Amino acid sequence: MKICTIVGARPQFIKASAVSHAIDATDGIEEVLVHTGQHYDANMSDVFFDELKLRRPNYNLEIGGGPHGQMTGQQLIRIEDVLTNERPDAVLVYGDTNSTLAGALAAAKLHMKVAHVEAGLRSFNRRMPEEINRILTDHVSDWLFAPTQFAMDMLEKEGLSDRSLHLVGDVMYDVALEIAASRGERTDPRTLLALDNAPLVLATIHRQENTDDPSRLTEIFGALIELAGRYTVVIPLHPRLKGERREVIDALPGANRLTFTDPLGFGLMADLVADAELVVTDSGGVQKEAFFHKTRCVTVRDETEWQELVESGWNRLPDSISRSAVLAAVEQQLVANPAHGFEPYGDGASAGKIVELLKQAA
Ligand code: UDP
DSSP: OEEEEEEOSHHHHHHHHHHHHHHHTSTTOEEEEEEOOSSOSGGGTHHHHHHTTOOOOSEEOOOOOSOHHHHHHHHHHHHHHHHHHHOOSEEEEETTSHHHHHHHHHHHHTTOEEEEETTTOOOSOTTSHHHHHHHHHHHHOSEEEESSHHHHHHHHHTTOTTSEEEEOOOHHHHHHHHHHHTGGGSOOHHHHTTOOSSOEEEEEOOOHHHHTOHHHHHHHHHHHHHHTTTSEEEEEOOGGGSTHHHHHHHTSTTGGGSEEESOOOHHHHHHHHHHOSEEEEOOHHHHHHHHHTTOEEEEOSSOOSOHHHHHTTSEEOOSSSSHHHHHHHHHHHHTOOOOSSOOTTOSSOHHHHHHHHHHHHO
16 A cells, blocks of 8 residues: 655654554555645754654655635646656545645546545634634545544534544554653753743744734743743744734734743653643644643634543633733633543554544445
């Protein structure tokens, strides 16, 4: 069986590493890896291939940047060429980026089978590019691998029960368990980043609805600056916060109290999440990683796809995206007492289940 995997963005390298290792451990399956180039900086791409021992891409399409339509369209054209050339038995896509949609659409139009890992997530906010990508990808996919019961229910509600639909758990949980197990091999994050001994808050902001709206950006960073009086607030900066957007942040009074870093490697990031008193984020993956490493989280968005974490008390959404509402959510979350013994993301062996299901169908 030949599988063609399409990746392009940071969270996809992380998710694909788990499944790729499971493919390597299974006889009779060959994987061809296509990197669209959506994320191309070394610290957004190469570092994950090295750290997570992901195979080098067989194809690097070098299509990053530009507006959504242009990026997705160029990826579609190039992926179609690759798939026509490789003739795989299945095309494997992850999550909700433009690379996911371009890969799924190219494959479906060539009558190739599409497998979607992290199927069924919904924010119910169609203004998010990710929501459009995930809905369309689910609807052209043959295999739908859902991470949670909520995702399974959504796929059934949308009439996709006739597809090969499976609740397999979350591959990011597989990766989180592995990286936590190797913690002893890494230098302490406080030493690596020369941090003081104040308690830690880790923050990541990259969602377009926040970065492209100066008012939301100002409110969120205003709250983080306020917190920096009591905590060391570490912020690994996503490339989307370069240039003008960074200038908005730097102009805020007290911005120099924040500790900015370049995007971090996966192990260092995991250790910071684990050591933090609180995570403040708009990332999908980081919300879950906070839970995996037993750190409470505030998600600075109007909604979340990972509703089970809000219900169990591990995550909280502010009432609005204003400085005072974010701070109020932070204060509540710092004293929250989330549910323990709650395992909504499977057993840490999702990748193996996905590969087994693909192989059975071959
Ligand atoms: N991540 C990382 N270094 C960083 C920031 C994030 O390794 O500096 C990891 C993070 O631990 C998670 C993934 O990148 O596994 C999440 O990616 P991102 O927030 O870019 O995307 P999303 O999950 O929102 O799609």
